[in-house]
Amino acid sequence: MMPEDTATHSTMPAADPEERWRRRSGWILVAIGLMTALAGWRAAHIGFNYDFEAFFPEGQPETAFYLQFREAFSTDNDFILVGLKGDQGVFDPAFLRATRDLASALDTVQGVTGVLDPTDLTLPVRDPVLGMIFQRPLLRWDQPEHYATDSAAIWRNPQWVGTVFSEDGQSLALTVLQTPMLSKEGCDRIAADTDAVLTQWQAAQEAQGMTVECHRAGRAHAQVHYVSVMEREVALFVGLGLILLITFLFFAFRTWWGIVIPLTVILLSGLGTLAFMELTGKGIDIMTVVLPTIIFVVGMSDVVHIITRYLDELRAGLPPFPALRKAFREVGLATFLTSLTTAIGFLTLLSSAIGPIQEFGLYTAAGVFIAFGLAFSLLPAVLMRTDAPIRHAAGPEDSSASPWTPWLSRWFIRIVRYRKAILGATVVLTGLSLWLLSGIVVNNYLLEDLRADDPLRQEFNFFERDFSGVRPYELALRFEPGQETMALPGVLAAVDSVETWLAEEVGAGSVLGPASVARTAHRLFNGDRPSADRIPKGPALSRLLDRLYKLDRRTSDNSGAGWSAAVRDDLGLARITAKTADLGANVLAERNTRFLERVDAYLDNTFDTPPFSVEVTGTANLIDLNNRFLASDMVLGLLIAFGMVALIVGVLFRSLRMMLISLVPNVLPLLFIAGFMGALDIDLKVSTSIIFTIAFGIAVDDTLHFLAKYRILLQQGRQPIWALRRTFLATGKAIIITSIILCGGFATLMLSSFEGTFHIGLLVSLTLCFAVVVDLAVLPLLLLPRRA
Secondary structure, eight states: OHHHHHHHHHHHHOOOHHHHHHHHHHHHHHHHHHHHHHHHHTTTTOOOOOOGGGGGGTOHHHHHHHHHHHHSSSSSSSSSEEEEETOSSOOOOHHHHHHHHHHHHHHSSEEEEEETTTTOOEEEEEEETTEEEEEEOOOOOTTTHHHHHHHHHHTTTTBBBTTTTTTTTEEEEEEEEEEEOOOOHHHHHHHHOOOHHHHHHHHHHHTTOOOOHHHHEEHHHHHHHHHHHHHHHHHHHHHHHHHHHHHOOOOOSSSSSHHHHHHHHHHHHHHHHHHHHTTOOBBOOTTGGGGGHHHHHHHHHHHHHHHHHHHHHHHTTTTHHHHHHHHHHHOOOHHHHHHHHHHHHHHHGGGGSSSSHHHHHHHHHHHHHHHHHHHHHHHHHHHHHSSOOOOOEEEEEEEGGGGGGHHHHHHHHHHTTTHHHHHHHHHHHHHHHHHHGHHHHHHHHOTTBBBBTTTTHHHHHHHHHHHSEEEEEEEEOOTTTTGGGGGTTHHHHHHHHHHHHHIIIIIEEEESSSSHHHHHHHTTTTTTTTGOOOOHHHHHHHHHHHHHHHHHHHHHHHHHOOOGTTTEETTTTTEEEEEEEEHHHHHHHHHHHHHHHHHHHHHHHHHHOOOOOEEESHHHHHHHHHHHHHHHHHHHHHHHHHHHHHHHHHHHHHHHHHHHHHHHHHHHHHHHHHHHHHHTOOOOOOHHTTHHHHHHHHHHHHHHHHHHOHHHHHHTTOOOHHHHHHHHHHHHHHHHHHHHHHHHHHHHHGGGHHHHHHHHHHHHHHHHHHHHHHHHHTHHHSSSSSOO
16 A cells, blocks of 8 residues: 555645745735834834934044043033014113023023023122222123113123124023033923923013014024924825825826735835834934935835736736746846845945935935835735736737837837937037036035024024024144143233134134133233233233132133133143134135134244144034045945946846946936036035935936846847847836836925925936936937947
């Protein structure tokens, strides 16, 4: 019996491949369902964050020095400015009394370490006769009869005008000092608490019949505003993206089947990406706010190519399972290569010196791979268990063709017929773009992402208009550690010149440094006589510095104007702080160059050996320094991406000619968009620098799909001209549909409140439009056999 049993079993038919794959698809769906539940749980906990210090250039000496400088003194942005403007101007008793009440209320907010209030500021004045030091109020707000005298004294001192009082006398500013380096939660709390105090205070003044215009600005409020806008825009982009995807899928496939299946794959791709971000401790910031949109549209490209090919095989008469296998066999390699090149394009952003750009590239590349994995697991599993609502045809290939075929066929004929005109126009546009791109300027503004009508931008504009601005400006003086360099002959006078030139050359206001502290102290120690507002010399300077050191040790002054707040002899550092308008990195760089050249020339001519060196530092300066790396980082990333695409095509075709041809349809759209930027004076900055990498990484997909199909037909022994036409007809529909979806998806970003996100949406959409035209008009002509 055993041999018979053995023979019986040996002749049993093998398991049906279709049935085996159907069983496997069930397990795949169960596994993906479990992972989806886990991903949904993790993604629900993802947070939003905006830390502008993350944009400091990494690994640069300027960043390392600033961190040391900040440790020696303090941060330059841990404050909240509160601007008040009354109907009767500043010198109104009721207005000043209300200001005093507001300052007292703000001082009780958790996290506030002090409030610089002009109604409470006092100055130590030395009686020249008795030699006693007493505290004199800067402004005797409760004694209107002294307003004229006090205002005249205030306006003689540039330390107060433009900092505490506006030049026209209509506004004043309170500086609310906060605990340094507050976390996001701390900033959220202090911003909410100060807003609550301001709202209650304004209501109280209105109840008394006084209208006060109130403004506030600072790091805490900026962070809260950015995060709230990001939260709103993520919901907006996801919602609009879904609506657009559903619309495009309906017109492309015209069935619920063609909508639900691709949409499920794309939604799970985005969910998986957000879960991966949360799992690795990454929140959504101003760079990654566009990531869900990118994952949606990039993932859709693979799904559309696969489904389009699958439906074409069904129309050709193949049963579902063989049609599915053939679709993945023919499109699979191209889809893998496009996902690989897209991910490589984003990974080239790791070469950037800016942390958020690196993270954007890393997590977007991860999202591309997640979308690819789902396209090759979830998509075939679902297709195995659903019936495509399509009429099968068993006739010849052309009789079962897609409705797009006649239109694409006519397009192909026109392209070949007018090939000289098309190539000539391409050459002209390329030359024009090369000329226009020379007008691109690398520049950025501190508030460049905020539109002109943005509420936060309006708040900052108030302080730029009525005061010295809110952009912090830090100047470091470096000298020999452990030496009292400021006491050396002529040194403090030289520092006084530096502070004066800082206002003249850079246009800075609210300048405060060692010389201004010494001048003010000398005047106050001499009875507040205007003639004593100068840097003393000889023994008088030594006595002044001795008093400043003693006073600094005895007092704990919240004003930040003490000697140790300006000079650290033990570290060989001195600090000059100021405020400037947000003029743009280029304007400030030009002014800084003139200023530093003037200082260096003066020090060289005045001293045998310059006693100190001058260096611009601070948070705003570090962000400006990113401009130095933007162009080089962008070019390096694109060169890496170009090289990888050329290498992949070279391996596929083993032809140098094909390598070069593959680059043309991907380089031309980038040149065209660069020319567009130059023509419209769109600056190259952090947000726009990534546009070229995004556009190249996505646009190369269509090129690879086209070339991969062309290669398959050539390997089947087809004639080049036949293979080219067949490739055009087979891939044209998918290329056009995916390009429409991509452009529509990125176009939704143009609704953003952030100008950087708006430019990403506009410029990437245009680049993809250029790319589809080049892929379907120029690329076929480059592949066209000469004898054709």
